[in-house]
Amino acid sequence: MTRQELVNEKFNDLMKDDIVHSKRKVLAGIVLTYNNRPEGAKVRVIAVTTGTKCVSGEHMSERGRAVNDCHAEVCARRALQRHLYRQLYQYARSADPTKLIPTSDIEPLPGGGYALRKHVQVHLYVSTAPCGDGRIFSPHETSEPALDRHPNRLARGQLRTKIESGEGTIPVKNSSNTVQTWDGVMQGERLLTMSCSDKAARWCCVGLQGALLALLLRPVYPRALVLGSLLHPAHTSRALYGRIEGSLTALPPPYALHRVMLARAASAEVRSPARAPSFSVAWCENDTVPEIINATTGKLESGQPSLLCKQSMFARWQYLVKRLPLLPQSTECTTVTPTLPQLDGLLYQEAKQLSPGYQLAKQRLIEAFDKAKLGKWVKKPLEQDQFICELTDADPELLFA
Ligand SMILES: [Zn+2]
Structure with missing residues (x-):
C-alpha cells in the first residue's frame, strides 16, 4: 500500500462510526518506514489528522491549554511529537536509559541524548499542497510540465499568514x-498564524521535534512530503527550501537545511467544494479513539485541553x-x-530557551527570509508562552498514553 492509501485507510477505519466528524477538507498523516528491519512491519502509520482552521483570538490560552493551529499538517506534527515523547x-x-531498546524508533547517543535511528524515515502525507507559498500560485491541478513561467515575480516566496477564522493566507506586512x-x-x-508552507520550511531547517524535545533529541527531519493533489514541484520546492537556500547562513550542527523529497500520490484527491468543518480530528498511534478538537477554541468539545496542547507537551518534557x-x-x-535549571516555576518560554542550537537555527531561518526580502516572521503574543507546568503530579501512564 502507498503512503496515501495507508493514511486514508486508517482515517476511514477510525471514523467509520462517526459520519459527522469524518467530513474533512484536508487530511494529513505521518508514516514511518523502516529499512533493514528483518522482522515486523516495514511501515507504520503514526498519526492521522484533519483540519483547516486556527484558534480565534479570544480563545488564546495563557495556560498553554489551547491548540492554536488546527491545520491538518500542523496537528500531524504535534501527533508525531507525542509519538517521540512515548x-x-x-x-x-x-x-538503564542509556541502553538501546531494540524495538524503539530512537536510540541513545554515547555523549547523552537520543536520535531517530538511521533506518527510520519520517514521511508526511497531506491531501493537498500546504497553504501559503506552496499553494497560492498553483490553485489548479494540471498535467502540464510544472514550470513556473514567472519565477522572479516579487510575490514568489513571500512569507504569508493564515487569517483568523478564514481559510486563505495573506502576505506578511513589511512592518x-x-x-x-x-x-x-x-x-x-486579528490573530495571525504563519502559513503551513512557512512552517514546513521551518521544519526543513530545525526539524519536526520542536524546541522542547531538542533538549533530548537530535533534530528529526521529514524525509518525504507526499501530496494528494496540487503538487507543482517548482512551487512546492521553492516554498519548502528553495526560497531560502541562497540566504541561509550555516546552521549550528546537527541542524542543516534538509531538501525534503517531494512525491505525488498515486491517485489524485478530488477537491471538495463544501464548506470546511471547524473541527480537527487528531489521532496518534495506540489511541483507541481520535480526539475531536474544536479549531475555534483550540480545545475538545468538552472544554478539556487536547493531548496535543503545549501544556501536555510541557508536562511530558518535565517528566523526561x-x-x-x-x-x-x-x-x-x-x-x-x-x-537542568530548577524546574519548579520554570516557564514554558524559559524551557524552550534551554536548546540554544535549536534557537540559533530558528533565528538563522528568520534572518534568511528577511535577507531574501521575503518578509518578517510574525510571532504570537509573548504572554502565550509564560505559563508553568500544571501537571507535575500527573500519572505518567496517562501523560504518555
Ligand atoms: Zn495550512
Whole structure:
C-alpha cells in the first residue's frame, strides 16, 4: 500500500462510526518506514489528522491549554511529537536509559541524548499542497510540465499568514513590529498564524521535534512530503527550501537545511467544494479513539485541553528531562553540556530557551527570509508562552498514553 492509501485507510477505519466528524477538507498523516528491519512491519502509520482552521483570538490560552493551529499538517506534527515523547518514556522507564531498546524508533547517543535511528524515515502525507507559498500560485491541478513561467515575480516566496477564522493566507506586512500583542488581539485585532508552507520550511531547517524535545533529541527531519493533489514541484520546492537556500547562513550542527523529497500520490484527491468543518480530528498511534478538537477554541468539545496542547507537551518534557541524559547543545562556536535549571516555576518560554542550537537555527531561518526580502516572521503574543507546568503530579501512564 502507498503512503496515501495507508493514511486514508486508517482515517476511514477510525471514523467509520462517526459520519459527522469524518467530513474533512484536508487530511494529513505521518508514516514511518523502516529499512533493514528483518522482522515486523516495514511501515507504520503514526498519526492521522484533519483540519483547516486556527484558534480565534479570544480563545488564546495563557495556560498553554489551547491548540492554536488546527491545520491538518500542523496537528500531524504535534501527533508525531507525542509519538517521540512515548518513545523516550520507554527509555525513562527502563533500568538503564542509556541502553538501546531494540524495538524503539530512537536510540541513545554515547555523549547523552537520543536520535531517530538511521533506518527510520519520517514521511508526511497531506491531501493537498500546504497553504501559503506552496499553494497560492498553483490553485489548479494540471498535467502540464510544472514550470513556473514567472519565477522572479516579487510575490514568489513571500512569507504569508493564515487569517483568523478564514481559510486563505495573506502576505506578511513589511512592518518592523512582528510580535503580536495579547491586549491587541483580545481587543479584536486579528490573530495571525504563519502559513503551513512557512512552517514546513521551518521544519526543513530545525526539524519536526520542536524546541522542547531538542533538549533530548537530535533534530528529526521529514524525509518525504507526499501530496494528494496540487503538487507543482517548482512551487512546492521553492516554498519548502528553495526560497531560502541562497540566504541561509550555516546552521549550528546537527541542524542543516534538509531538501525534503517531494512525491505525488498515486491517485489524485478530488477537491471538495463544501464548506470546511471547524473541527480537527487528531489521532496518534495506540489511541483507541481520535480526539475531536474544536479549531475555534483550540480545545475538545468538552472544554478539556487536547493531548496535543503545549501544556501536555510541557508536562511530558518535565517528566523526561529529570530522568534522561540530556543532549549536548551546540551554540555559535562550541558545544555545551546542558544543566537542568530548577524546574519548579520554570516557564514554558524559559524551557524552550534551554536548546540554544535549536534557537540559533530558528533565528538563522528568520534572518534568511528577511535577507531574501521575503518578509518578517510574525510571532504570537509573548504572554502565550509564560505559563508553568500544571501537571507535575500527573500519572505518567496517562501523560504518555
Ligand atoms: Zn495550512
